[in-house]
Amino acid sequence: MNSTSALAELPQLERRTLSETVYEALADLLASGRLAPGDRLSLRQSAAALGVSVMPVREAVSRLAADGVLEVAPNRVIRVPVMSAAAFRALAETRIAVEGIAVARAAERRTAEELATIRRAEAAFRAEAEATKPDRTRAVQLNRDLHFAIYGACGLGPLQEIIARLWLKAGPVINLDLRVHPERLLQGFALRRHAEALAAIEDRDAAAAAAAIAADIREAAEFIMDRGGLRDTQEED
Amino acid sequence: MNSTSALAELPQLERRTLSETVYEALADLLASGRLAPGDRLSLRQSAAALGVSVMPVREAVSRLAADGVLEVAPNRVIRVPVMSAAAFRALAETRIAVEGIAVARAAERRTAEELATIRRAEAAFRAEAEATKPDRTRAVQLNRDLHFAIYGACGLGPLQEIIARLWLKAGPVINLDLRVHPERLLQGFALRRHAEALAAIEDRDAAAAAAAIAADIREAAEFIMDRGGLRDTQEED
DNA sequence: GCTAGTGATCTGTGATCACAGTTTGGGTGA
DNA sequence: TCACCCAAACTGTGATCACAGATCACTAGC
The missing domain is CATH 1.10.10.10 (Winged helix-like DNA-binding domain superfamily/Winged helix DNA-binding domain)
Incomplete structure (x- = not known):
């Protein structure tokens, strides 16, 4: 040696x-x-x-x-668990609370590099969503990348792990819905909320950032629940 | 049939x-x-x-x-992982944030029965802590019971599971410290914060309840970190 | 024609074996 | 006396086997 x-x-x-x-x-x-x-x-x-x-x-x-x-x-x-509407609502509320904390902290503590990463992720998602023929699978991945780019700036490792698990839990419901109703992507709700979040993080405005992400989560959840995307009982496939 | x-x-x-x-x-x-x-x-x-x-x-x-x-x-x-002081601090901050949400919600939504359960749990812990010869193992269990009686009133199942995992993660450090420095129990920090939390929950004062639990967690964590209860490197036993 | 029962085939669960890599302790060399 | 080395005993990981219970298609009996 x-x-x-x-x-x-x-x-x-x-x-x-x-x-x-x-x-x-x-x-x-x-x-x-x-x-x-x-x-x-x-x-x-x-x-x-x-x-x-x-x-x-x-x-x-x-x-x-x-x-x-x-x-x-x-x-x-x-x-894969069949979530009742009540369970899905509870999960969404939990996400709003927990991810809200992460975004708020990220807005306050983000470094210039982290902001740049978030900005790039936002632009990537926007490009895919506004494409003439968006790839849903890719859009889902980019949406995830953007959210976790934000949460990665919160400075709390355990919190990021918690959020990752929440996403895993909500994933099947959300992405199944997105496969059935791809038009939600086109309505641009997510785009607007992402832009609001990005602006708030740039301004270090914790409350506004949390509100933007909360709206992002809540709107997606309400869209799914309105569409009856949740089966109360199991079906055979 | x-x-x-x-x-x-x-x-x-x-x-x-x-x-x-x-x-x-x-x-x-x-x-x-x-x-x-x-x-x-x-x-x-x-x-x-x-x-x-x-x-x-x-x-x-x-x-x-x-x-x-x-x-x-x-x-x-x-x-069992040896947590660095930084990791333990991050865990404590995550607990303050997440459990803060749960307490705040519990204060707003608690029913009369849930309040009664919380009150009983608080009295049980107080009785053990103020006993002339408190049983540490039992006190730890009663402390846990009290906290989860509160979190049980938050109405968000996923949030309770998250908190349970956080407690499991922090458990070894906290309880090891309690075995080495049992006097912390006697100083009554926890008792005061619990009383504050109970009063706030009775008044449906979400902010005060969250502050009380945050102080409870923070004081315990600071006590442990001040005592150097965290090994930065592993020791043989 | 329809229901109840029955056996083949599937399920996850647990035990046991095989294996490669690590640790450890005792001995041998200098 | 100390450093090195080698072998035995350990480690978790993966594969395979055994088993009880659930499922499902099918048939016997009404």
Whole structure:
């Protein structure tokens, strides 16, 4: 060992377990709405589809189930929870409260670089949403990127993790709705709220930023609830 | 089937898996501070101690690890995370923000019954704390009961789950400190803040209730940080 | 023609085995 | 006496097997 100082600079390469990979694959399926509320999941089938044994899938599913993103019925059936309108409303209100805190803090504490990142993310989403033929999947991803660019400036790691879990939980409902009613994208509600949030963050106006994000969340939730996008009872697919 | 109406009254008995039982056992160990930051955990030893195979322990540990309550080092060593002072501060600030929301909502929405429950919980904690020879373990449990009696009145299920996870994460640090410095209980900080919170909830004064809980959390956190209760680096036990 | 029952096949859960990587402790070398 | 090294025992991870319970298609009986 002749150059210990050089070795110290080596980045600690993270150990990726199969379980983690499977978790991310499932989480992506849920966040993008390809797994819809009520859809069932089989350990063996998922394992076969992913080319692994059931073990990693078990661990990933149990983590998702612990977060309420999946649920195992007393029949031992794994499925994406079917949220009642009341549950969805409670989730939306929780998001408004928690994400409101994050945005408010972000507005107060954002650095110039963080502001630049947020601005870029806003522009990227705007470009996609205003495109003549917007790609919904991409728009969803860019919307997520924008929100988390904002939350990333709040300076509170635990809060960001909480929000990530809330998004995972709300993801299937929101993205399923977006697949069925893509016109919501075109109405530009989100665009307006994002612009308001960006302006407020530029001005370091915490209250206005929180209000903009709250309106963004509330309008999307109300749109979905008005459309009856929530099934009160499970349907067969 | 001659009495279908009677069958309909049967309570849906929940299925308890071994993993769940193990999870609760480990969570209790962590929440009560019997597992301290830095302590290591072995799957096989835990399984042997609980009289089960490693499988249920694996699932329980993976859930705990997903919540950041346990961590698996790149060496594949499972241990209770050693929080830096900065991480602990961030956790405390997150708790102040999130639990502040819950208390504020509880103050506005609490029913008479919920208020009675909170009042009883406050009296129980006070009785234990003012006892001539208070039982620390019991006091910790009663403190937890009081806080969650309040949060239970906020009307937002997802928010309560978030707070439960935050408590699980902070539990080892706080309760370890309480074991080392039991005198904090006697100084009555918590008692005063609890009384303030109770009074504010009675008056439906959301801001005052949030301030009281914020002070409760902040004072406990500052006490711990002043005492140097946080190890920046791991120690062997 | 319709319902009740029955067996094959699926489900998740738990136990056990196999494996690669890590830690550790005892011994051997200088 | 100290440093090094090697082997045994441990670690979590993944695969496989066994099992009880649930589901579903099908058939026997009315």
